[in-house]
Amino acid sequence: MRRKAKCRRRLGVAGHVTRNYDVYSFSCTSCLRMAYDVVNVNMSEKPDWLFDKNPNGKVPVLEVDGGDTLHDSFVIAEYLDEKYSYRPLHSRDPWKKAKDKLLIQLFNKVINALYKLFLDPNNLDKQSVDNIIGELIVFEEELDARGKPFFGGERPGMVDYMMWPWCERSDLLRIMGGDRWCLSKQKFQKLMEWRNAMKEDDAVKESYLEPNLHAKYFKSRLGGYPDYDILV
Amino acid sequence: MRRKAKCRRRLGVAGHVTRNYDVYSFSCTSCLRMAYDVVNVNMSEKPDWLFDKNPNGKVPVLEVDGGDTLHDSFVIAEYLDEKYSYRPLHSRDPWKKAKDKLLIQLFNKVINALYKLFLDPNNLDKQSVDNIIGELIVFEEELDARGKPFFGGERPGMVDYMMWPWCERSDLLRIMGGDRWCLSKQKFQKLMEWRNAMKEDDAVKESYLEPNLHAKYFKSRLGGYPDYDILV
Structure with missing residues (x-):
């Protein structure tokens, strides 16, 4: 089609x-x-x-x-x-840009793990969610270390936009697996704030979909x- | 160590x-x-x-x-x-640069296949060599289409240097598997010329090792x- x-x-x-x-x-x-x-x-x-x-x-x-x-x-x-x-969107500083590329590569692990869960919710066990959380801690710590609302600084940059589509879908875990799959607000305070800030970004707003729509799509795909x- | x-x-x-x-x-x-x-x-x-x-x-x-x-x-x-x-080393033209990145990604398939063969010569069968040759044809055609001695033009660029270390080692196939694993000079004329031209590059010369030394290293590693x- x-x-x-x-x-x-x-x-x-x-x-x-x-x-x-x-x-x-x-x-x-x-x-x-x-x-x-x-x-x-x-x-x-x-x-x-x-x-x-x-x-x-x-x-x-x-x-x-x-x-x-x-x-x-x-x-x-x-x-x-x-x-x-x-x-x-990329930093003009080659070192920062290279570091950001490595962060994006690392986030690919989260994406792969999330995608497997979305396409086969039977895999939604504690171990696989723990693996995702383990990877996300690096991002929480990195955001904290950078001391700005976004990985890109005061405005979203390449890392933010490459991560965002999957963070927009992260609520699927809760919808598909229940509240026990919610990220801890205490453990991921910076990422939670980041997520709220990203939702206010104009480019994000333009393509933003509510979590229940993402869930509906994945259910139709599973069907x-x-x-x-x-x-x- | x-x-x-x-x-x-x-x-x-x-x-x-x-x-x-x-x-x-x-x-x-x-x-x-x-x-x-x-x-x-x-x-x-x-x-x-x-x-x-x-x-x-x-x-x-x-x-x-x-x-x-x-x-x-x-x-x-x-x-x-x-x-x-x-x-x-990268083109200043964003489109050409992006195309080159895709070529480098594609060459990673060749690298993975070669590395498997080097580390386990038992895998050196016709099918695996045919797979490598199949991937390399894309590079032969691309070099021909570009109409210059190097992927980077008149001088080696990012694609050339990312490919080179593995092309320097390609003779290992012949050393480990005999003449039947030689690339066809007719089929890969452009890549053969490219290889000879790369050997004359100052940066390549500085780190160049003869194929028998590469073979000796891999044999020591296998041991x-x-x-x-x-x-x-």
Whole structure:
């Protein structure tokens, strides 16, 4: 199934982004005030054209005028940041930028663990949630050490936007597994404050969905009929 | 075992790089004309201090004056390129740079396949070599399409230096598996020319080792006593 999403934002340079619930680059594109069309892809029945645009058959893919493409969330996000940013998301300091890349790599562990849980809630046991919490403590401590509301400082930066889509979905754990999977407010005070601050960011607001909508989507996906209409 | 390597190059900013035969960043540091000490690490018996410098316990690690560290070959290479480069290795064009990052990601598949073969030559069957050849064809075609001697153009760039250490070792396949594992000169004409041109690059020359030395090292490693003296 291929279809255009309802949303089209016209703000600058044109581009197409394919996705299936992969929204890393969306916060960036929103933040960078770009124009783009969204083409959702049914990843349960991948269309042939997806492999033309990305030989790995994965999303997201960014297609620009002329038909050339990029894939990989982080490669796309860094490209957009370098090419179009009116407010750079990466630090200008190469050391800080490198440290942020390592944080983003580390957060991929959280993403992989979360994704497995979302796609198969039977895996939602104490051990797997404890593993996620173990990884998140590094981020709590790092945010505390940086002493600013965001990893990027006074405003969200690359780390914040790369983390956000998954933090927006973190309430799914509670919805799917009950209150026992809530993060401790005492243990994760900084991340809780960060999350509230992120919700007030304009780029986040633009794509924000309530946790119950995310849960509805994942339930429809688990049922074999992913309902993308929920997401657009 | 921890020891300083014999080589110390004094050319600019000081740094320490830990390694165990992981030399991505070395071509870069050589190319960028930096000063660094090399600390080899026995990865079969990882020392505790390695985990202080990289929680993943992997190499390479870059340690700068003051003791702060970075890990991950590509993160280190990009940091060095941004911070110290007298000749930038990445393209200044964000689109080309992003495309190059995807090429480097793709080459990681070749690296993983090669590394498995080097560490367990029993895996050296036709299928696994065919898989590597299948991936390499993309690089042959890309180099042909770019129409220059190097992926970076008239001089080696980030893609060239990230690929090189493994191409330098590609003769190991022939040494370990016989002539039947030679790459076809007709099929890989561009990559063969590229390889010869890379051998003439000053940064490559500085760390170049003959294939028989690489083979000797891997044999010592397979025997359980990796002989780092071969490498320095």
